[in-house]
Amino acid sequence: AQSVAQPEDQVNVAEGNPLTVKCTYSVSGNPYLFWYVQYPNRGLQFLLKYITGDNLVKGSYGFEAEFNKSQTSFHLKKPSALVSDSALYFCAVSGYNTDKLIFGTGTRLQVFP
Amino acid sequence: DAGVIQSPRHEVTEMGQEVTLRCKPISGHNSLFWYRQTMMRGLELLIYFNNNVPIDDSGMPEDRFSAKMPNASFSTLKIQPSEPRDSAVYFCASSPGGGLNTGELFFGEGSRLTVL
Numbered sequence: 001a002q003s004v005a006q007p008e009d010q011v012n013v014a015e016g017n018p019l020t021v022k023c024t025y026s027v028s029g030n031p032y033l034f035w036y037v038q039y040p041n042r043g044l045q046f047l048l049k050y051i052t053g054d055n056l057v058k059g060s061y062g063f064e065a066e067f068n069k070s071q072t073s074f075h076l077k078k079p080s081a082l083v084s085d086s087a088l089y090f091c092a093v094s095g096y097n098t099d100k101l102i103f104g105t106g107t108r109l110q111v112f113p
Numbered sequence: 114d115a116g117v118i119q120s121p122r123h124e125v126t127e128m129g130q131e132v133t134l135r136c137k138p139i140s141g142h143n144s145l146f147w148y149r150q151t152m153m154r155g156l157e158l159l160i161y162f163n164n165n166v167p168i169d170d171s172g173m174p175e176d177r178f179s180a181k182m183p184n185a186s187f188s189t190l191k192i193q194p195s196e197p198r199d200s201a202v203y204f205c206a207s208s209p210g211g212g213l214n215t216g217e218l219f220f221g222e223g224s225r226l227t228v229l
Binding site: 043 | 117156210217219220
């Protein structure tokens, strides 16, 4: 069965500092990995995905994620955090030939001025 | 373009009542998903459709829950009878589908259900 784990319930970072939100995965076969963001009282929004190719994936709002096969990780990163980045972030995985996504438990990112 | 449209946005009902949540996917999208979000369980996939056909309903909690997609532009999620533990935010999402592995689901704003 496919799954993702987000080990941190909350990440706090000062504005202007780099941020990392962690995600590890467990799949049989090649992983298809995604990050989504949820702002208060809104639905989830797609940020970026890894399907194949370059291990460093760039997405919306200056976010990027690094796929690491040996560590089975897909951490979300941003070089310089903004207060407006404060939100709930979800890692997700899907299998081959399907759009069915399994989401992690979410990590709340709080960026302080 | 209009995104995924869900109604109602908020629903407060009493235990035992029937609840119907509605979703209009993005035009041209072939896959539709119903998710439930709670503090305790996070985001759970309840059911998904491809070309109006239910593909995987293994996440539907029990027989009180049912979902239909009579055509490409409309889906319902029904709970009958409702119970307090069904209180959650229910999200509908759609995607181009076809097993493209785009992973780019487009979510509605959600329906917040409170069962008293």
